[in-house]
Amino acid sequence: MDRGQRAQGRLSGALTAARDWLDDRGRPAWIVAMILGFVAFWPVGLAILGYMIWSNRMMSCSTRTRRNRYSMTSTGNTAFDAYRSETLKRLEDEHRDFVAFLEKLREAKDKAEFDQFMEQRQREN
Numbered sequence: 638m639d640r641g642q643r644a645q646g647r648l649s650g651a652l653t654a655a656r657d658w659l660d661d662r663g664r665p666a667w668i669v670a671m672i673l674g675f676v677a678f679w680p681v682g683l684a685i686l687g688y689m690i691w692s693n694r695m696m697s698c699s700t701r702t703r704r705n706r707y708s709m710t711s712t713g714n715t716a717f718d719a720y721r722s723e724t725l726k727r728l729e730d731e732h733r734d735f736v737a738f739l740e741k742l743r744e745a746k747d748k749a750e751f752d753q754f755m756e757q758r759q760r761e762n
Contacts, residue, residue, distance in 0.1 A: 660694075664694065667685070667694050670685055671685040671686050671689065719742055
């Protein structure tokens with residue numbers, strides 16, 4: 638391996654470590670890094686902003702980060718690990734059901750508003 642490839646490998650490793658460190662601290666850490674990048678050298682801040690938008694780190698919470706937080710290693714206590722796994726699965730199922738329920742509520746509200754609009758329109762004609 639030549640010198641350039643080794644340097645590129647080290648840079649890639651450092652950027653990956655920095656990304657993981659910032660992900661562990663959340664969106665505020667990314668925002669601070671972006672601001673510091675703009676202060677130090679504006680293209681760096683712009684690159685960080687572009688990466689944040691491209692990788693969806695500007696959104697409230699990426700699912701990858703959320704999943705990594707909950708996929709902890711084994712504690713050694715199999716009963717607790719099973720309980721934790723079952724509880725997290727139950728919570729994910731409840732969350733999915735709740736989101737589906739909210740979607741149905743939105744659809745019902747939209748349908749009611751549309752029906753009201755159509756009745757009002759028929760009365761006007």
